[in-house]
Amino acid sequence: MSKYYSQYAKAYVSVDCIVFGFDDNKLKFLAGRRKLQPGYGEWALYGGFVGTEESVDDAASRVLHELTGLKDIYMKQVGTFGELNRSEGERVISVAYVALINVKDYDEKNLLEKELHWVSLENIPKMFADHNEMVNTAVRMLRRRIITEPISFQLLPEYFTLTQLQNVHEAVLNTELDKRNFRKKVKHLPYIIKTDKIDKLTSKRGAALYRFDDATTID
Amino acid sequence: MSKYYSQYAKAYVSVDCIVFGFDDNKLKFLAGRRKLQPGYGEWALYGGFVGTEESVDDAASRVLHELTGLKDIYMKQVGTFGELNRSEGERVISVAYVALINVKDYDEKNLLEKELHWVSLENIPKMFADHNEMVNTAVRMLRRRIITEPISFQLLPEYFTLTQLQNVHEAVLNTELDKRNFRKKVKHLPYIIKTDKIDKLTSKRGAALYRFDDATTID
DNA sequence: ACAAAAGTGTTGCTGTTACACCCATGC
């Protein structure tokens, strides 16, 4: 292996994950107390360093798996944060990733073991370094995407009611939506499929359960 | 300076620039022949390494200035490319940036000195490493942005005709647009201002010149 | 019986598309 670039400086490259979940009709994300210096004990996103034998995207997948126990979850690059002062001591450049999960799939044991919390968007604490900025960018990205791309169901279980789906949209967009208009729009979406299952838990009358259809998303 | 993370590996971090210009009614970008190993002589985007005393965004600004001689040009992060095999020899992670310039502001001397070319989107050569992917991502981003954000004028001189503006949109979106509908829409945009100047160069009758108004973009 | 959530249509408005001709000027 020749060293073509040896006259330049290297930097640590890390990934930080904004994992969104939908719970209690609120959009929340996972954050914990930092276990490393610098910033030990501060609120922070869960992250990790990019290893020598993995791509940056693979590192994000790995870290997301460590964090959630889940595989193949929705994940997108948010952006790269490379200010000089973002981490004292050593130069660290961080690539932020957003992920969407169904909180029911998340093993609560992880919260205790890793001392993580679901943080509601209304109560975001001051976080380590530029992590607040990462979260803000991720939220903006999610808001843009949820109206143009089929991703909202990623925050729900396999089978969901239209009311739940609407609640997700309302929580993400931080607005109220008209029930009839919302349902009308959903009817035209090819990838939201009505099933013959009925949910009897959340209402006395019972609500039809829908599911997402992967097959119709190839466009 | 303590070394908190010393057990992890570092990587070279570079920036690569996709500089778009509009010329001959076509959308083009700057590319040249690579001057470094690996990949010497291959078609490549212009790039550079992130220095120890600059942020990643600052590095992109600096590289864009080297490349174009221009300051304060429109610039956005496209994404970070961190596959293992993207550059042989050493691990290099690259952050791609897109920039928009008015080709008339570009000093043609640079083309010769740096052996650069304006490459039309229709004739993109096979490029070094993942640079083709970077360009594709940048084009997709530009197409999305041009319909939602006031950026098209960045590709034009300070004063421009509506026909020129329409040509920019057509070149970026790779579609034909209806002249009357286009002009109707532009009339409603608060940041495109009609001036009393008239362009007599491109038509016998003369066309009204418009300009972009920064003040009305604060929303 | 009543509380609680599910479900359902219509109307007006707004923005988008499709479409064809006259205007001013340089040559």
Next chain:
DNA sequence: GCATGGGTGTAACAGCAACACTTTTGT
């Protein structure tokens, strides 16, 4: 006078927003 690009309006249409009541059933 004619070729060249500049400039303009209208009608159909689609998508979006506003709006209130009935249904089902567990308690």
